Amino acid sequence: MLIYREITFDSAHFLPNVPEGHKCRHMHGHTYRLKVFIEGPLTKEGWVIDFKDMKEAMMPIIDVVDHKVLNDIPGLENPTCELLAVWLWDQLKPVLPGLKKVELNETPTSGAIYEGV
Ligand SMILES: Nc1nc2c(c(=O)[nH]1)N=C([C@H](O)[C@H](O)COP(=O)(O)OP(=O)(O)OP(=O)(O)O)CN2
Ligand SMILES: [Zn+2]
Numbered sequence: 001m002l003i004y005r006e007i008t009f010d011s012a013h014f015l016p017n018v019p020e021g022h023k024c025r026h027m028h029g030h031t032y033r034l035k036v037f038i039e040g041p042l043t044k045e046g047w048v049i050d051f052k053d054m055k056e057a058m059m060p061i062i063d064v065v066d067h068k069v070l071n072d073i074p075g076l077e078n079p080t081c082e083l084l085a086v087w088l089w090d091q092l093k094p095v096l097p098g099l100k101k102v103e104l105n106e107t108p109t110s111g112a113i114y115e116g117v
Contacts, residue, residue: 001039001040001041001048002037002039002048002100003037003038003047003049004035004038005054006033006034006035006036007034007036007058007062008032008033009031009032009034009065009066009067010029010030010031010066010067011029011065011066011067011068011069011070011079012028012029012068012069012070013027013028013029013030013070013076013079014027014028014071015078015079015080016077016078017078027069030106030107032065032104032105033104033105033111034058034062034088034103035102035104035105036054036092036096037100037101037102038054038097038098038099038100039098039100040097049096054096057092058092058096061088061091061092061095064091065084065088070084075087081104081106081110081111082112082114084106084112085102085103085104085112085113085114086114088102088104088114089102089114089116099116100115101113101114
């Protein structure tokens with residue numbers, strides 16, 4: 001069974017590696033939407049993991065990026081949606097057994113999906 005929990009956070013960033021003149025070289029912000037997927041068997045409670053426990057595992061990581069400048073965070077010096085999705089995966093993997101996939105929307109119409117290496 002695959003379950004998910006979704007959360008939003010607001011961050012500022014700029015993309016240092018895009019060409020001169022690209023609008024994303026300038027500091028700007030996004031409301032990111034992160035969907036975290038966990039796969040596993042049903043327990044005797046009839047669930048994979050308590051959604052509440054998922055949220056509790058996710059929140060300390062979300063607190064690192066929420067209302068922050070992403071470029072200031074070690075490992076996020078070039079915070080594209082793709083690299084932020086990988087960073088979130090790397091943070092979540094040790095605290096969420098069964099982590100299957102992260103889906104990160106940077107805008108309502110664009111995003112990245114990462115399932116680990
Ligand atoms: N593959 C990627 N492309 C872009 C990324 C990214 O992380 N991965 N990021 C950006 C910028 O962060 C930018 O803020 C988003 O740009 P854009 O998609 O142009 O966003 P808009 O909502 O302004 O889109 P419009 O269609 O122009 O309204 C850029 N690309
Ligand atoms: Zn952006």
